[in-house]
Amino acid sequence: xxxxxxxxxxxxxxxxxxxxxxxxxxxxxxxxxxxxxxxxxxxxxxxxxxxxxxxxxxxxxxxxxxxxxxxxxxxxxxxxxxxxxxxxxxxxxxxxxxx
Amino acid sequence: xxxxxxxxxxxxxxxxxxxxxxxxxxxxxxxxxxxxxxxxxxxxxxxxxxxxxxxxxxxxxxxxxxxxxxxxxxxxxxxxxxxxxxxxxxxxxxxxxxxxxxxxxxxxxxxxxxxxxxxxxxxxxxxxxxxxxxx
Numbered sequence: 001x002x003x004x005x006x007x008x009x010x011x012x013x014x015x016x017x018x019x020x021x022x023x024x025x026x027x028x029x030x031x032x033x034x035x036x037x038x039x040x041x042x043x044x045x046x047x048x049x050x051x052x053x054x055x056x057x058x059x060x061x062x063x064x065x066x067x068x069x070x071x072x073x074x075x076x077x078x079x080x081x082x083x084x085x086x087x088x089x090x091x092x093x094x095x096x097x098x099x
Numbered sequence: 100x101x102x103x104x105x106x107x108x109x110x111x112x113x114x115x116x117x118x119x120x121x122x123x124x125x126x127x128x129x130x131x132x133x134x135x136x137x138x139x140x141x142x143x144x145x146x147x148x149x150x151x152x153x154x155x156x157x158x159x160x161x162x163x164x165x166x167x168x169x170x171x172x173x174x175x176x177x178x179x180x181x182x183x184x185x186x187x188x189x190x191x192x193x194x195x196x197x198x199x200x201x202x203x204x205x206x207x208x209x210x211x212x213x214x215x216x217x218x219x220x221x222x223x224x225x226x227x228x229x230x231x232x233x234x
Contacts, residue, residue: 006130007130008127008130008158008161010157010158010201010202011126011127011157011158032129032130033127033129033130033131033158036127036158036161036202039202039203040203041202041203041204042201042202042203043201043202045203061171062171062172063129063171063172065168065169065170065171065172066129066167066168066169066171066172066174066176067127067128067129067161067164067167068164068165068166068167068168068178068208069164070166070168071166072203
């Protein structure tokens, strides 16, 4: 399963709910305001690091760049471009958007 | 009159009256239209010679982060506009310290000079206003 989150974790509970429901080995892709979750030093970092032990974490590069956050990403989060986004969708049997 | 004009009496001659207006920014840029719309309204307000201030709290602090490059998402990078506000005599930019800290941000990562203050201080500033408009 590929989970897609596009909301800021500081404004909405979408990411928290996603992480609570994503099963081991699932992939989580953060896009749009969702990318704020992977920025170093925030209060969400601990929760995210914990999730990284059992989930694959990805973030859309262009969205990080737009928000001035590209060089502040937590280690271990993989950055993808739009082509990588398509590859992730194609590689998983199902995907779920946490709007 | 106040039903449709938000309490502003359009009939009365109010030229020369200066009110304290605060625009409260609580949303991240790009993900929604709020931040850009707020900026438009702030620029319009500059034409009315009012006492205007901007508050940035919660995800609103993300609006002021340096180094935004939006080419990849094909949207307008409006962050340089915050630097132009000074030219419109809008110089009161307040940023909530707790919001910065929770997001791992610091004052030196912001695109414009601002006054960083606690949420308690910001609440006091809000209380002083004649009009508070939230985005």
